[in-house]
Amino acid sequence: MSLSYPVASDHQLARLLQIGMVLEEVVEARAYKHAESLAPADRDVELEALLEDAAEESADHRAELEALVDELEGDPVAYEEIEELVAARYEADTDTDGVLYDQLANEETAYKFYDDLIEAIEGSDVRFSIDRDRLLTTLRDVREDEAEGVEDVTRLMEARE
Amino acid sequence: MNTQNQYLKAIYLVQQQADGPASTGKVAEALDVSPASANEMIGKLEEAGLADHEKYTGVDLTDEGIHRAREALRTYCIIERFLVEVLEVEEFRAEARQLESVIDETVADRLDTIIDRDPACPDCFDAEADVCGHLVDDLDIDLELESEAAD
Numbered sequence: 001m002s003l004s005y006p007v008a009s010d011h012q013l014a015r016l017l018q019i020g021m022v023l024e025e026v027v028e029a030r031a032y033k034h035a036e037s038l039a040p041a042d043r044d045v046e047l048e049a050l051l052e053d054a055a056e057e058s059a060d061h062r063a064e065l066e067a068l069v070d071e072l073e074g075d076p077v078a079y080e081e082i083e084e085l086v087a088a089r090y091e092a093d094t095d096t097d098g099v100l101y102d103q104l105a106n107e108e109t110a111y112k113f114y115d116d117l118i119e120a121i122e123g124s125d126v127r128f129s130i131d132r133d134r135l136l137t138t139l140r141d142v143r144e145d146e147a148e149g150v151e152d153v154t155r156l157m158e159a160r161e
Numbered sequence: 162m163n164t165q166n167q168y169l170k171a172i173y174l175v176q177q178q179a180d181g182p183a184s185t186g187k188v189a190e191a192l193d194v195s196p197a198s199a200n201e202m203i204g205k206l207e208e209a210g211l212a213d214h215e216k217y218t219g220v221d222l223t224d225e226g227i228h229r230a231r232e233a234l235r236t237y238c239i240i241e242r243f244l245v246e247v248l249e250v251e252e253f254r255a256e257a258r259q260l261e262s263v264i265d266e267t268v269a270d271r272l273d274t275i276i277d278r279d280p281a282c283p284d285c286f287d288a289e290a291d292v293c294g295h296l297v298d299d300l301d302i303d304l305e306l307e308s309e310a311a312d
Contacts, residue, residue, distance in 0.1 A: 012259055018248060019264070023271060077248070085247070085275035109271045113264075120263045 007124045014074030016117055017065050023113055024062040025082035027106045031055040034099045037092040050156060054103060061142050071130045100157050107149035114143035162261045166233040168202050172220055173230035174288040182219030234283035237261055238293045239269040242276045254292055
């Protein structure tokens with residue numbers, strides 16, 4: 001055990017980006033699962049659009065992270081594997097409130113992860129084999145998307161109160 | 162997990178091994194920091210009501226400190242198990258130690274939704290080996306052999 005000071009190497013960075021990929025894959029798989037399991041009475045255009053956007057956005061983020069992982073010579077995390085784990089262990093909410101709270105938690109968790117990761121990279125003086133500015137720009141853009149995602153879900157929740 | 166929580170987890174584990182208060186030296190050793198740094202943080206934990214410190218006996222976590230330490234330990238168990246089950250990392254203990262300060266409790270809770278973790282966690286944690294006891298069984302890790310290698 002020791003106090004750790006990441007991110008100290010390409011390997012650690014790749015591992016953290018892989019974790020980001022998994023988080024995105026969980027969001028994507030859950031969004032599809034929610035869309036399928038929503039009770040007919042709870043279906044509406046806005047909610048279905050929100051779930052579709054969340055899944056598409058996560059797929060885009062995943063692709064961006066995968067490109068970085070690839071450059072760092074790390075292995076990608078296959079979406080199908082995570083989708084299977086989500087299917088096996090996650091009982092999807094079927095009512096609107098449950099779905100919205102889960103989406104909010106997804107966006108907030110992702111935001112927190114990228115925020116901590118950016119801070120850890122900014123606090124590290126290690127020279128990575130990928131361009132530092134491009135890495136940070138990508139992660140900040142993704143974090144911005146997550147912040148907007150939190151706002152979108154919150155707005156929809158408030159509109160339904 | 163922030164630095165404060167990493168200290169709470171370390172004190173909790175040292176106390177478990179000592180079956181009593183944790184000496185500052187042992188805490189510093191566990192975290193690979195200087196005794197002065199450990200003393201400084203223990204002072205902060207005391208001010209926050211998370212620990213009691215007696216000069217010659219050592220540090221004792223308060224009920225709130227124990228609660229926070231167990232949460233931190235649970236987060237750590239999730240990271241270890243996630244690395245093993247999902248990313249299939251062989252050196253999962255070393256990597257969990259490297260990653261724990263970046264992985265927050267809320268993020269770990271999300272990762273927890275796709276792993277198979279025992280409800281008894283974190284009571285399953287083997288303080289001496291710094292690993293979830295169930296993982297030792299699942300992966301058939303030979304702790305005696307490791308201990309001999311370390312000596």
